[in-house]
Amino acid sequence: MDPSPPEKPAMSHSSAFLLPSSTTPAGSAEAYAVVVLNQRLPRFAPLLWDRAQVRVCADGGANRVFDGMPELLPGQDADDVRFRYKPDVIKGDMDSVRPEVKEYYSNLGTKIVDQSHDQDTTDLHKCIAFIIENSPTADKSNICILVLGALGGRFDHEMGNINVLHLFPSIRIVLLSDDCLIFLLPRTHTHNIHIEQSVEGPHCGLIPIGTPSTCTKTTGLRWNLDNTGMSYGGLISTSNIVDEEQVTVTSDSDLIWTISLRH
Numbered sequence: 001m002d003p004s005p006p007e008k009p010a011m012s013h014s015s016a017f018l019l020p021s022s023t024t025p026a027g028s029a030e031a032y033a034v035v036v037l038n039q040r041l042p043r044f045a046p047l048l049w050d051r052a053q054v055r056v057c058a059d060g061g062a063n064r065v066f067d068g069m070p071e072l073l074p075g076q077d078a079d080d081v082r083f084r085y086k087p088d089v090i091k092g093d094m095d096s097v098r099p100e101v102k103e104y105y106s107n108l109g110t111k112i113v114d115q116s117h118d119q120d121t122t123d124l125h126k127c128i129a130f131i132i133e134n135s136p137t138a139d140k141s142n143i144c145i146l147v148l149g150a151l152g153g154r155f156d157h158e159m160g161n162i163n164v165l166h167l168f169p170s171i172r173i174v175l176l177s178d179d180c181l182i183f184l185l186p187r188t189h190t191h192n193i194h195i196e197q198s199v200e201g202p203h204c205g206l207i208p209i210g211t212p213s214t215c216t217k218t219t220g221l222r223w224n225l226d227n228t229g230m231s232y233g234g235l236i237s238t239s240n241i242v243d244e245e246q247v248t249v250t251s252d253s254d255l256i257w258t259i260s261l262r263h
């Protein structure tokens, strides 16, 4: 008899980065980078920005920080907010960032990386590559990148953003909007997803965007998959509901996990 296949390593996921500081145990927070895209800033942008190690704007994302941070912090002086919320880097093909915004941040010391010669990769792709190249961590799989404004809006941009998850399957990248978040579950691992019930759920989905799966197994969902296949044109798991604090997923193909955010 053939020996059974080796167990896959486990990977844990948590959205604790969305918890207010008062409920985050000191020292427990994971280090992450933030990328701001050219879409309306989600309401929790200041919170995530404050706790990030690195802040990168994708081209026109810099306009959103310049205009949007003072709007999200109405009790504070707009000029002071703008001065404090300074990106470390603005990177992209530079056709969307306004000249006065570029100059304002450049004068404050923001690094401007003009890649207008590259019209084959998206600005988000360029920003993720920059963060990986400049990360001091030897083990790149420890990098976590939160992408703000990635969903809703133009469908070609949304699909391009989701494609970036598949282009960097070994990096933890979370796409965020005001309403939901998305990340990739690589087929190389089994996944333990801790549900932060105060900020996320109950609606969720499990979607094979790149390749059909022939065997997906889950626990913790209202409608679990029991070694079931999923494909576009066949079954995909949308409008599912998380029923437990821990969801587990194992699959033979990369899947997208999505969960609603509470308002």
Ligand SMILES: Nc1ncnc2c1ncn2[C@@H]1O[C@H](COP(=O)(O)OP(=O)(O)OP(=O)(O)O)[C@@H](O)[C@H]1O
Pocket: 036, 037, 038, 039, 058, 059, 060, 061, 092, 093, 095, 096, 097, 122, 123, 124, 125, 149, 150, 151, 152, 153, 154, 155, 157, 158, 160, 161
């Ligand atoms: N409506 C949107 N929905 C989702 N993501 C978006 C949207 N608009 C922009 N983005 C993201 O923000 C990044 C920077 O946006 P920006 O508008 O500067 O890009 P762009 O390359 O000029 O786009 P295009 O030339 O196609 O309009 C994009 O690469 C994309 O990832």
Ligand SMILES: Cc1ncc(C[n+]2csc(CCO)c2C)c(N)n1
Pocket: 093, 118, 119, 120, 121, 122, 123
């Ligand atoms: C097949 C193909 N389709 C679209 C583009 C255009 N494009 C893709 S990414 C990008 C940069 C956006 O900042 C642009 C213009 C291409 N190059 N190749």
